Amino acid sequence: xxxxxxxxxxxxxxxxxxxxxxxxxxxxxxxxxxxxxxxxxxxxxxxxxxxxxxxxxxxxxxxxxxxxxxxxxxxxxxxxxxxxxxxxxxxxxxxxxxxxxxxxxxxxxxxxxxxxxxxxxxxxxxxxxxxxxxxxxxxxxxxxxxxxxxxxx
Amino acid sequence: xxxxxxxxxxxxxxxxxxxxxxxxxxxxxxxxxxxxxxxxxxxxxxxxxxxxxxxxxxxxxxxxxxxxxxxxxxxxxxxxxxxxxxxxxxxxxxxxxxxxxxxxxxxxxxxxxxxxxxxxxxxxxxxxxxxxxxxxxxxxxxxxxxxxxxxxxxxxxxxxxxxxxxxxxxxxxxxxxxxxxxxxxxxxxxxxxxxxxxxxxxxxxxxxxxxxxxxxxxxxxxxxxxxxxxxxxxxxxxx
Numbered sequence: 001x002x003x004x005x006x007x008x009x010x011x012x013x014x015x016x017x018x019x020x021x022x023x024x025x026x027x028x029x030x031x032x033x034x035x036x037x038x039x040x041x042x043x044x045x046x047x048x049x050x051x052x053x054x055x056x057x058x059x060x061x062x063x064x065x066x067x068x069x070x071x072x073x074x075x076x077x078x079x080x081x082x083x084x085x086x087x088x089x090x091x092x093x094x095x096x097x098x099x100x101x102x103x104x105x106x107x108x109x110x111x112x113x114x115x116x117x118x119x120x121x122x123x124x125x126x127x128x129x130x131x132x133x134x135x136x137x138x139x140x141x142x143x144x145x146x147x148x149x150x151x152x153x
Numbered sequence: 154x155x156x157x158x159x160x161x162x163x164x165x166x167x168x169x170x171x172x173x174x175x176x177x178x179x180x181x182x183x184x185x186x187x188x189x190x191x192x193x194x195x196x197x198x199x200x201x202x203x204x205x206x207x208x209x210x211x212x213x214x215x216x217x218x219x220x221x222x223x224x225x226x227x228x229x230x231x232x233x234x235x236x237x238x239x240x241x242x243x244x245x246x247x248x249x250x251x252x253x254x255x256x257x258x259x260x261x262x263x264x265x266x267x268x269x270x271x272x273x274x275x276x277x278x279x280x281x282x283x284x285x286x287x288x289x290x291x292x293x294x295x296x297x298x299x300x301x302x303x304x305x306x307x308x309x310x311x312x313x314x315x316x317x318x319x320x321x322x323x324x325x326x327x328x329x330x331x332x333x334x335x336x337x338x339x340x341x342x343x344x345x346x347x348x349x350x351x352x353x354x355x356x357x358x359x360x361x362x363x364x365x366x367x368x369x370x371x372x373x374x375x376x377x378x379x380x381x382x383x384x385x386x387x388x389x390x391x392x
Contacts, residue, residue: 038271045273049191135273136188142272143186153292 023080027088030078033070035089040066041138044123048132057126064116064123064131067138071116076109093151101148108148112141154336160241161330162215162350164358168207169327175200176258176305190274194265198277198370201262204255206362213358216348217242225249241334241342250308257301264294266369277369 021029040063047055084094098105115138122134161169175196182193211220223243232238233245243251266278268291279287315321326332 041273049188049273132188139190139272140185140187143270146271152295153288 023083023086024088026078026080026083027086027092027094029088030075031088031090031092033073033075033078037067037070040064040070044119044131044135048128048135052128055128060131061120061123061126064120068116068120071113093153095149095151098149104148105145108141108145112138112145115141155333156336156339157331157333158241158339159330160217160326160332162218163330164206164210164350164355165214165218166327166330168203168210172200172203172207172258175203176301186270186272190270190272194274194276195370197262197265198366200258201266201369202362202366204258204262205365206358207255209358209361213351213354214348215350219348220252223248223251225252239338239341241332241338247311250304250311254301254304254308257297257304260297261294261301264290264297268294277371 043063044060044067047060079094079098081099083092084096084098086092115134119131119134119138122130179193179196179200182189182196210218216222223240223245225245225248229238229245230249238245266276267282267287269275269279269284269287270291271288275287282290312323315323
């Protein structure tokens with residue numbers, strides 16, 4: 001009896017450790033993180049690619065730092081078991097395969113981390129063409145993850 | 154006895170090869186993504202121009218470019234399937250394929266104008282609609298691509314089938330514009346072969362399609378829409 005109870009507590013504890021809060025909350029937090037990143041991406045796109053005449057070094061550097069901060073925040077904690085179904089701000093588009101593709105996901109996530117941190121570094125120099133190149137690499141890293149684990153509309 | 158006739162006029166051939174190259178380039182840039190997604194957008198607008206040109210040319214081009222010459226009506230399709238069709242341009246099945254390709258590409262281009270990639274790309278007319286509708290159109294853009302791919306595979310398979318089974322080379326006429334046909338056939342369809350290439354009509358088609366390209370690629374949108382984006386970008390960063 002005592003053994004069974006211990007086992008039950010252990011199972012419950014490990015299940016708890018795997019999830020950072022209720023499923024809906026994880027989905028909502030990660031959707032927020034990406035849409036905050038999207039705002040910052042749009043600022044860089046506008047000032048570096050579409051309208052380079054509006055380039056503002058501080059604004060772009062701040063945006064790049066924000067993207068890097070999102071990348072470095074440990075987003076993996078928001079992908080707990082069961083979060084492939086549920087509604088945050090809206091229905092999640094996480095593919096159920098996410099949980100079978102952990103290794104590939106880790107590679108993709110690390111690529112995003114490295115690219116975003118490099119972008120922050122390059123943005124600090126104010127070199128527009130270097131920022132543009134690195135910005136493209138960040139975009140590629142976003143896409144590789146979307147292709148891997150995100151349901152297409 | 155065979156006779157050489159002009160079948161595909163120069164604008165028609167240019168359209169065809171530019172379209173083939175552009176669609177390939179659009180596919181590659183979409184697959185790679187990153188900074189190339191902007192090129193995907195530019196190529197898409199170019200394809201829009203090609204399509205507008207082709208549709209106009211389908212009414213005022215030379216004989217075998219005209220929709221009226223090859224439009225796959227039921228009676229033509231029925232005659233073709235019974236082996237009673239006679240002609241030298243697109244046969245009714247080929248005509249069906251042309252219409253399907255143009256229609257699918259029109260869907261691709263039309264949805265692409267409003268699409269977004271949820272990363273750093275928005276189609277040139279994205280600002281005209283809300284994000285959720287854009288997401289929906291992006292979904293259609295992805296789905297319709299599979300349909301386009303199937304049509305392209307069918308197109309290539311037909312070329313191979315004609316080359317190896319029917320011993321007819323379809324590629325060379327599309328390069329040179331010329332085709333060797335039996336003299337009897339040439340005489341039989343001679344009355345249907347009277348619309349020549351017209352330079353004025355060509356320039357007119359070019360002007361209309363270029364205007365559409367200019368309009369969607371920034372001409373119109375820059376006048377009304379770009380300001381809001383710039384205002385967001387330049388918002389004060391003091392806090």
